[in-house]
Amino acid sequence: MADHRLGVGGPVAEAGGASSPLAAADRAVAATGEFAWTAFGLKGRPPLTRTAINLMFTEVTVTDRKARDTIGYTSHVSIAQGLAELAADSKLKA
Secondary structure (H helix, E strand, C coil): CCCCEEEECCHHHHHCHHHCHHHHHHHHHHHHHHHHHHHCCCCCCCCCCHHHHHHHCCCEEEECHHHHHHHCCCCCCCHHHHHHHHHHHHHHHC
């Protein structure tokens, strides 16, 4: 049985990862925004947080192996089809 893995890494992850200068600059901007939200008592969440930056610049691998082995899960949509649907949905919302 094939191991279905989906790796996700942004352009910065591909160009040098979370330690790249761009990622560091983005984290500094996010930290400034977080500080402003706290200091000025702004409502809601800042539009960009350090956690969001870390997630954007970190490679992630998702696997369904445990579900397949434990409960016999089988997907009804291929990875290619799912990614195509995601891309189409993203274009509709843009």
